Amino acid sequence: MRYQDTKISLFPVGAKQAFHLLRPLPARLPKRAKHDKTVLSPLRKLLSFAKLMMFIAVILILPSQTCFAEGVAEPVCIQCHSKLPEKYSKPVELWRGSIHAENGIFCNGCHGGDPKDAAVAMDPAHGFLGVPKETAIPAFCGRCHVGVMKDYLKSAHGRMLGKGGPTCVTCHSNHHVVKATLDLISEKNCSRCHSFERAGLIQGAMKETETMIISIDGRIGSLKKIGADTDKLEKELFAARNSFHSMFHNVNVELFKKESAQITADLKKIKAALDRKDAANQKRKIAGVAVVLFLLLIAVVLHLFKKTYD
Ligand code: HEC
Ligand code: HEC
Ligand code: HEC
């Protein structure tokens, strides 16, 4: 699936072997032969020359192999569509700036088809799905985003699919899909079909939780920098963040209140653990200063003691 994988061949076996061949010859010869210089010398020169030629040949072949690997990286869909009129080339341009392009999901990841053979690329017999109808879009995206699709289909939005409810592309677009953030919830995006009131409630609560997550993340980061063991806290935050980000598609204010109460409780627990760690560090610091002061005091006393008896 991931065409980028073909780039692994950038450093072919041939190059490794060539470097091996360049190692000084005597080191690899049987010991007895090494002493027999008269017989070996011309032969050795000839061998070294042949190996040098082989090495040069490998170096010359390398660049063309690299080009080949990069050529394979882009499916035929992109090569052909880039040259087509606007309606058919625009998707390529939009897709290039998407999170899907970044993660190696090409045209055929969504539309199906054969990414290697231009002649049959758009043949349904080769898995080409074409352009999905509006009601087919959730399943189209949901092949990969299974959890999101399930939440969406159960939601007020999913239940109104094909009857005025938004689909995945209403909110995320089709080709310029970028990393999802709470900025998607806005007056502009969410008041096209109904009032912003309920959307605003969700937005407010989510922003609050998001701020909490960012602050905790920062504190864990600083603790990590001074060498503290933060593995457990990191895992807990990761879990809380995951359930937080999978909440939105329900668009159910009641469910939302319940779930976000649970997540907030989990986050508060992490925060309390951080407070304890910080307090312990503070105590350790104070103890450290006290020890230093005590040692200084002893030194001064000893010094005075010595002086009086000198
Ligand atoms: C050799 C050129 C060529 C290749 C290769 C190619 N396409 Fe197309 N594609 C076209 C042309 C021309 C059209 C517009 C006419 C048509 O629908 O057949 C098109 C149309 C489309 C459409 C819109 C179809 C519709 O019903 O409106 C999609 C989606 C699409 N291509 C996806 C792909 C995908 C995915 C691949 C690779 C697996 C691919 N194409 C490979 C030339 C190509
Ligand atoms: C993330 C999934 C996804 C990827 C990746 C993707 N498409 Fe699409 N594409 C869609 C969806 C969904 C539609 C239908 C959109 C709609 O109805 O709003 C669509 C529609 C199209 C159309 C019909 C014209 C249009 O803009 O509505 C063409 C042509 C097309 N895609 C070509 C491509 C090409 C070429 C690529 C690769 C550069 C590509 N798509 C990559 C999801 C995708
Ligand atoms: C072939 C599998 C595949 C299909 C089909 C697909 N995606 Fe994705 N999508 C991915 C991958 C892989 C990522 C990047 C990793 C991640 O964040 O999950 C991603 C990321 C995303 C993100 C960003 C997630 C984040 O973390 O912020 C959104 C939003 C998204 N996709 C929406 C869509 C939409 C909308 C469609 C349909 C038009 C779609 N995807 C179709 C595989 C797919």
Ligand code: HEC
């Ligand atoms: C394409 C139209 C459309 C867009 C855009 C849209 N919605 Fe909706 N929304 C609906 C429909 C239809 C319903 C179901 C009928 C209703 O409750 O009004 C709904 C219901 C809701 C509900 C009530 C759910 C419940 O269970 O009571 C919330 C909350 C909501 N939408 C939030 C949002 C948010 C947030 C956005 C923006 C990110 C948004 N909507 C964008 C059409 C839309």
Ligand code: HEC
């Ligand atoms: C009403 C607008 C709306 C609709 C419809 C919608 N999304 Fe989203 N999506 C969002 C918002 C807003 C977020 C960001 C939530 C957050 O940051 O917690 C999001 C987040 C995501 C993410 C990232 C989730 C994560 O765990 O980080 C993915 C993937 C995604 N959506 C895919 C889809 C797919 C697939 C569909 C269709 C089945 C869909 N979305 C339908 C608005 C929408």
